[in-house]
Amino acid sequence: MKKIVYGIAGIIIGIAIIMYFIPNINLSNLNLNNITFKPDFNYEALKEPEPVQISIKNIDVRKDGENVKIKTSFGIFNPNNATLLLELVRYNIFLDNIRIISGDIGEKPEGFVDSQQGIYPIIGNSNLVLKDEKEIQNEKRIATVWDKLLNSNSSNLQYIINGTFGYKQSSSFQSTGQDMEFSLKFP
Secondary structure, three states: OOOHHHHHHHHHHHHHHHHHHHHOOOHHHOOOOOOOOOOOOOOHHOOOOOOOOEEEEEEEEEEEEEEEEEEEEEEEOOOOOOOOEEEEEEEEEEEEEEEEEEEEEEEEOOOOOOOOOHHHHEOOEEEEEEEEEEEEEOOEEEEHHHHHHHHHHHHHHHHEEEEEEEEEEEEEEEEEEEEEEEEEEEO
């Protein structure tokens, strides 16, 4: 019982000492006037998002035995302050108005709980380069452009690339997303 009484008395004495010294502390020496506080929330991320920009960086064509490998590089630019999630780039490449390849980079998530494996985060005001490689064989559909693919430098050929890409942008409790079409020429 004595221990409890001594403990309570010690706490009361400690509080009294603290109360005595608090009014005597000179806070002007701490230079609290020079401290600026910034909000933890990024209000700029809530403004109307600008559309994401897609470009074609390179198309590399290489002969591989009887086949041709086409490596395509896309550049994606996020002009917004908030990070966005690029879900899917679905594309077609044409040469002389003949579709030579189609491809997908990434995948659209299905439902609330789905894998994030094929989703690419792009930080605000930054670029992401996505590459995809496809192998094609000579077939009737592309017979008229097959020799061009094999014998020409890929920079001498005019490719048309079209398709769609989808992304989502989230900030706080607000989420926006879009599927956009694109049509590009290379070079």
